[in-house]
Amino acid sequence: MATKVYIVYYSMYGHVEKLAQEIKKGAASVEGVEAKLWQVPETLSEEVLGKMGGPAKGDSPIITPNDLAEADGFVFGFPTRFGMMAAQFKAFLDATGGLWRTQQLAGKPAGLFYSTGSQGGGQETTALTAITQLVHHGMIFVPIGYTFGAGMFEMEQIKGGSPYGAGTFAGDGSRQPTDLELEQAFHQGKHIATIAKKLKGSA
Secondary structure, three states: OOEEEEEEEOOOOOHHHHHHHHHHHHHHOOOOEEEEEEEOOOOOOHHHHHHOOOOOOOOOOEOOHHHHHHOOEEEEEEEEEOOEEOHHHHHHHHOOHHHHHHOOOOOOEEEEEEEEOOOOOOOOHHHHHHHHHHHHHOOEEOOOOOOOHHHHHOOOOOOOOEOOEOEEEOOOOOOOOOHHHHHHHHHHHHHHHHHHHHHHHHO
16 A cells, blocks of 8 residues: 655745645655645635635645645645744644544654745744644654755755755745755655654554
8 A cells, every 4th residue: 555645834925835845845856655745724814815815725735634634744834924833824733632532643754844924934943843743742853964965065045944844935925945945845755754654664
């Protein structure tokens, strides 16, 4: 049976979604892995989103908490809000109490990726504060560490991400993920999918 890796994200302006698409490609590049994109439900009204200038949502299906139980591994992505995950993603996780009660996600590997508005806007704290969600579910946090190699030490151009996971900088919204940031996202997907496959095989 294939190892199922779910890339679950919330994206308001499309930056996180672009990273998610590359993470899916990376995960799917591992033989025997089935990667799928999901987005969490929006909590804001169409009127509010329109005033905020948010583009139309992508075509990834909307996930429900029970869908998580089907996966062997996860990569969760979200933009930052004051150094923490966006409320939309937190609201989704708050609805996973039934899974927590039965510990259906315990022992499953999970990684994190994110987008921030600036270099000091939470490239590490957004992931760090999200780890508590994984801990209570008994999931295994899988950082990328420095497995991305030379790309982790890039100093000539601005690059998002950290040992915690792939990332990008949105700036005022006009900046898009760079090729290097997308390469790091692909690497993260491949890295976590490889670990998820090993864990499933050993079980």
